[in-house]
Amino acid sequence: MTITITAFERSPDGGKGLARDTRVRWALEEAGLPYDVRLVSFRAMKEPAHLALHPFGQIPTYEEDGLVLFETGAIVFHIATHHGALLPADDHARARAITWLFAALNTVEPPILELVTARIFEGDKPWSKERIPLVEERVRDRLKQLSARLGDADWLDGDFSAGDLMMVSVLLRLRPSGILDEFPVLAAYVARGEARPAYQRAFAAQLAVNAP
Amino acid sequence: MTITITAFERSPDGGKGLARDTRVRWALEEAGLPYDVRLVSFRAMKEPAHLALHPFGQIPTYEEDGLVLFETGAIVFHIATHHGALLPADDHARARAITWLFAALNTVEPPILELVTARIFEGDKPWSKERIPLVEERVRDRLKQLSARLGDADWLDGDFSAGDLMMVSVLLRLRPSGILDEFPVLAAYVARGEARPAYQRAFAAQLAVNAP
Known part of the structure; x- marks a missing residue:
């Protein structure tokens, strides 16, 4: 193949x-x-x-x-x-890992994409300076919730899964903004992902x- | 159950x-x-x-x-x-249906969500009138591509699937804006979805x- x-x-x-x-x-x-x-x-x-x-x-x-x-x-x-x-073999654990895969892409990434768009494609617009903080707050709202759920676990649900792979990848897009470092729990989570061979x-x- | x-x-x-x-x-x-x-x-x-x-x-x-x-x-x-x-039973057809499920949520819905945010949560901002047309253009870019791919087919890939269910649902969010009706191929596609019992x-x- x-x-x-x-x-x-x-x-x-x-x-x-x-x-x-x-x-x-x-x-x-x-x-x-x-x-x-x-x-x-x-x-x-x-x-x-x-x-x-x-x-x-x-x-x-x-x-x-x-x-x-x-x-x-x-x-x-x-x-x-x-x-x-x-993906885990157990049916329920598998469904939960898939949930995190979708959550990374449809709940956490959209506000992060909005921030990327605001900075890159609308960075020269007259509203940019006033608007970017609003978009950043939407990102922070999601990160607070994600951080609370992760807590002191290594990964989102048991072992490392496709859900973690995607969540770490999505969060990495935030690094240039400095926002990721405001959430030590998530910064450490991303670092664990990056440390994987x-x-x-x-x-x-x-x-x-x-x-x- | x-x-x-x-x-x-x-x-x-x-x-x-x-x-x-x-x-x-x-x-x-x-x-x-x-x-x-x-x-x-x-x-x-x-x-x-x-x-x-x-x-x-x-x-x-x-x-x-x-x-x-x-x-x-x-x-x-x-x-x-x-x-x-x-979801279709055939392995390849199934993988393609799942692709459309993700595409609906991660490629087509994000600019639509941005438009909803721009109208509802930023509608009173001074930049709203000038910015909304920009966001609408991003939505139209995606719809043009989606419309070209759908062509004269009834559904995105063979029979109606979870991918169509999600794509129709995502496109429905656009109806209040009037943009959906600019794309007759997609408006008819959404109507086929809505007609399902x-x-x-x-x-x-x-x-x-x-x-x-």
Whole structure:
């Protein structure tokens, strides 16, 4: 079986590991699966050949024996389901781990994305200075709740799972803002994720493409 | 087996079916599963008893024989996995349906949520009039791509699936803005979803709680 993913030819973050291919690389490394990477330029991402793989013209995509997937959450879930290692065997524990995967993407990431948009795409707008603190407060509201739930546990529900992989990845997007460090429980959680050998291999692999 | 979900005591939308319990009700109706509903006030949602079920203090939650889930995507996925009807049996088709479930929640819904936030929570801000068109353009960018992919198909990938249930639900949030009607392909897609008897039962059930 050959697995091929796509990634940015040049990641906008210059190799900080925040592009979404890092999440897929991490899952593949946790599962111990070798993979090929096809690099795609910004222009090629919007052309028919890539849109046939990814209707929203983004990366990453995932190809395996005639199966084509897009959407990071779905790809990580597919790897976790079909190749073990990232979801518990017990039915209930598995459903809860999947809950955290969705929570990372649909409850925690949206306000973080809003903050990224506010800083990068609206940073030059006249309202930027007054509005960014409002968006930051929405992010903090979520982080307070997440921090309270995590408490002194290592991971969100028992062993490290696909839910943790995604939550750590989502929280990493906050590091440039300094907000993550306001929540020591979450900063330590993210550090535990980054310390995993599989994460380190994934990070190194994307850096090899994107190092300045 | 008794299934219990939570919903708003009074939904902020006054019964338009946009609160997220409607998505779960719809999945349960598609699966032919009876369920109980426990209504929760805004105050109770932030209290410890509810936070134990839902760390982010929201609705819906899902309880079934000792299993507690939150996060609409995870609940719909759980219903689809354990009770049939919403995911194809073929492995590849199933993975693609799950991809659309994630795409609805992590690619299409975030800009729609931003628009809802811009209108409702920032509607009185001095930047509102100038900023809303920018947010609307981000929504339109996604809808153009989604519309191009759907084309003249009835559903996103073969038969109606959990991915369609979620995509239709996400797009419904746009109806008050008028933007959905700019995309006839998507407006017709949403109408097909709404015409399903299971959706109509779900809609009627939430309306019975929330009718003005």
